Amino acid sequence: MAASDLAQTSTNPGPEQREEILAMGERLFGTGSPDFQRTLLRQVHSSLWLPSSQTPDQRKAAIRAALWALKEIVPSDAAEGLLAAQMVATHNGAMECFRRAMAEGQTFEGRDVNLKHAQRLSKTYLDQLAALDKHRGRGQQTITVKRVNVEAGGQAIVGSVQTSMTGGPAQPRAPHWRWREGRRGGVRGLRSRN
Structure with missing residues (x-):
C-alpha cells in the first residue's frame, strides 16, 4: 500500500493530514525515495493479518x-528502513502464530507447530534487533585479555570488573582465585577461596 493509498484510507483526512501522511515515508524508512517508500509500505501492509471479518476501523x-512501530524504530538510512520493515513483519507473524496456537479447538499438534513457529520468529526478531543495534554501533563490545604479566610486588585481579552506572570508579568483584605469595615475595600459584 503506497503512502498516497494510506492517506485515502484514513478516516477522511484533510489536506494537512494527507500531506503529513505522505511526508511520513522518509521518517518511516530512512530515505526520500518515493519508489522505495511505496514498495516497503506495500510489503509491510501485505505482512499484516487483515481478515475480512475485521471492520474497516479495525483494519x-x-x-x-x-x-x-516503523516510526518508533526511527530508521536513519535505507538499510535500517529495510530492517525495520522486516522487524514489523516478523513481529506480526509471531503474534499470528501465538494467536493460532491458542485458538479454541486447536489440536495438540496444531498448537505445537504454531508455538514452534512463533518461537523461531521471536528469535529472528531478537536477531534483527541485535543487527540493528550493531548497525547503529551499539552492539555489545567485549575486550579479551590474552596475556598478563605480574611483576614481583604487583597485584592482579582474576575475575570480572564492572564499572558503576554513575561513572564512578570501577568496583572489582571478589575473585574466585587469589595469587599466593611465597616466603620470599615470589608468586607460588593460585589458591581457591573455597
Whole structure:
C-alpha cells in the first residue's frame, strides 16, 4: 500500500493530514525515495493479518499500529528502513502464530507447530534487533585479555570488573582465585577461596 493509498484510507483526512501522511515515508524508512517508500509500505501492509471479518476501523487501526512501530524504530538510512520493515513483519507473524496456537479447538499438534513457529520468529526478531543495534554501533563490545604479566610486588585481579552506572570508579568483584605469595615475595600459584 503506497503512502498516497494510506492517506485515502484514513478516516477522511484533510489536506494537512494527507500531506503529513505522505511526508511520513522518509521518517518511516530512512530515505526520500518515493519508489522505495511505496514498495516497503506495500510489503509491510501485505505482512499484516487483515481478515475480512475485521471492520474497516479495525483494519485501519492495524495499519496505523504497524506504521507507528516503523516510526518508533526511527530508521536513519535505507538499510535500517529495510530492517525495520522486516522487524514489523516478523513481529506480526509471531503474534499470528501465538494467536493460532491458542485458538479454541486447536489440536495438540496444531498448537505445537504454531508455538514452534512463533518461537523461531521471536528469535529472528531478537536477531534483527541485535543487527540493528550493531548497525547503529551499539552492539555489545567485549575486550579479551590474552596475556598478563605480574611483576614481583604487583597485584592482579582474576575475575570480572564492572564499572558503576554513575561513572564512578570501577568496583572489582571478589575473585574466585587469589595469587599466593611465597616466603620470599615470589608468586607460588593460585589458591581457591573455597
